[in-house]
Amino acid sequence: MSLILVGVLPLNCSAISSDKIDNYVTDQMKQAHIKGLSIGIVKDNKIVYIKGYGNADTGKSVTGQTPFEIGSVSKSITALAVMQLKEKGLINLDTPVNKYLPWFKAYYKNQSAVITVRQLLNQNSGVPPFYDNDAKADATIEQVVKEKLNNLKLVNPPGTEFLYSNANYNILGEIVQVVSGQSYKEYIERNVFIPLEMKHSYVSKKEAMQNELAAGYRTWFGFPIKADLPYFEGNAPSGHIISCAEDMCHYLSAIMCDGKYKDISILSSEGIKTLLTPSVKTLVPMGTDADEVKYAMGWGVNFKKGKIDLIEHTGETSNYHAHAVIIPEEKVAVIEMDDVGGFITAGQIAPGALKIAINEKPSASQNVGTILLIIDMVYVIIAVLVVISAVRLRSFKKRILKSNIRFIFNMIFTLIINIILPITLVLKGPAMTGATWKALIIFSPDISLFLILVSIVLFIIGIFKSIMIFDVYSRKSKEQVQR
Structure with a gap:
């Protein structure tokens, strides 16, 4: 895959307009008061556009290798890890969680409930919402799951309704640790980061800061204020992996190309198909033009006129935003990450840039x-x-x-x-x-x-x-x- 730090590598002169993407991104940054942003577009196994905008607040400009927290885009990486262990025969998706975590218990209306691995992946386990401030910042994944996510009172019976919860993926992260015999950090580094040549990706804020992690900002009354917030290691499987545009292009390429990156396979084509299979109907998020959205495994699948339009996942932390979008028919994907987090973020940048890349007009979106x-x-x-x-x-x-x-x-x-x-x-x-x-x-x-x-x-x-x-x-x- 092509290596490029700041700049553009066009697929061909007529296929992609770097100026249009550039103008679109800079305009959106101004509207959303974004200080630093990085974006990468990948077609098949090639990066066709990658560029950094603004300043990382580290004394250097943002590049394609500048790390940002990717928020809930982390869930797709955790789902990939689970599927890898499934293909090794170490995990069965339809097996109850307590086979892997014998101490794990859940209840629905005071009755013991059985949750499967698949239900955690599809976010229809009935597990209630879980946020960073539900756990201590220095708690490990094991501590979070054992102390905060055991003996859960479920909102819905397992397997019945979609209910988005970070807890699902934190529990999956603990299963990865127990089944693999490695820490979540070690497993992801060895089985995802290294084979995909993700050299600027981390499951450690300390390591990321040593490699010029972009400073994060919180929005206060419409204005971004620099915020150096705690890193919640125990929530890494659901929302705290750190990566850069270049590395995420490698990752998206493997997801689009049946699990292959260059001559390395990180998952079989069947495994990728299972990962991306839409399973549970969700609400259509505001700002999207989808007719219907279903959740797969760490990915949301958007339908338009009965056909799959986009496969995507956003990632929001208190002070970072990320957005990964795939157009399956075109085998083209985009990753956008920036330094302003919160409820109101520039969620239209990634899909808009991707539409421009395939010579289409960005969908009408609300001006942030x-x-x-x-x-x-x-x-x-x-x-x-x-x-x-x-x-x-x-x-x-x-x-x-x-x-x-x-x-x-x-x-x-x-x-x-x-x-x-x-x-x-x-x-x-x-x-x-x-x-x-x-x-x-x-x-x-x-x-x-x-x-x-x-x-x-x-x-x-x-x-x-x-x-x-x-x-x-x-x-x-x-x-x-x-x-």
Whole structure:
């Protein structure tokens, strides 16, 4: 495979427009306030485009060899490891997990439940969501699985419904360790990184930092702020492998070419087919133009008009974003990785660049910059309204004394806005965005902080208003008695 650090190796002059891709990527970076980005496009067994943009904040510009955390794109690598062990006869996909981890137990409605390896891979095991802050940063994979993911209370019966959870792949990572007799790190290095010549890929932040890991950023109210966050080793199988565009091109080439890279086979063609077989229907993510999406094993399969359109997986950490996309019919794939993490990331860059590479127009997508601006405007409007409400508190008693209608209106308004609303925001706020407080705190600390502060201030205002309402009500009641 061609080695190229910063620049373009076109398939042929008419097949790929490096200028169009370049303009598209730089425009998207500006919109999303991305500091550093790396992208690679591979066709069959050749890198046809690879380039770094911006600065890695290490004193050097980003290149095709600059490491980034790839987030949940790590899941596909863990799935590959499981399939390799299956082909060696060490794992059976339809065997219960507790055959490999005898101490592992799971329950559904207080009844013992049996989860298979395949269900973990397909994300339909019923295992609940699991996030980085559910475990200690220095916990090992074994510690995370034994201490945090044992005796699980399942959300659904195993094998029934799709429920995305990092826990599935952390458990798979522990199975890889037990079955192979190696640490997850050693296994991935020996069986994936070395044969695929992934020389700038790591399962260790310390090693990655010694090799110029790009600095990560968190978005605070639409603006990226540098964030050196803990590395969760115990969650590496589900979301913390570190790699670069060049290495991931090698990896994607093997996935597209029946498990082969150059003259090396890391998995049989049947194994790759199993890995990419769409199995469990999921929700169609916002921002995609797919008609239907099904989860395979560490990959999402997008359908359009009944046919497979894309095979992809995004990777989000608190301070990094990655996106791997494959167009099977064209045997072309892209990897995009950048240094801004969170809930709102530039998820349109990878598929857009890939469409340009095959001479198609990128699908219409939401402008990330516009979305961030709208969110900031909402923040400002809500903050202004809360401040006005606090300032008007001084005259609240006078207003409700003017008439019974005003008294009743303000009593109902206070109940809804100052009591029910803040309680609802605290109890159900994250769920309105399809998340949990744990996820929101990790990926969007700004939204978390804002929701909490607004809820507290509204509730305090509500307490003062309630005291005044009660005082006015008591006074009116006395006046009526006296009459």
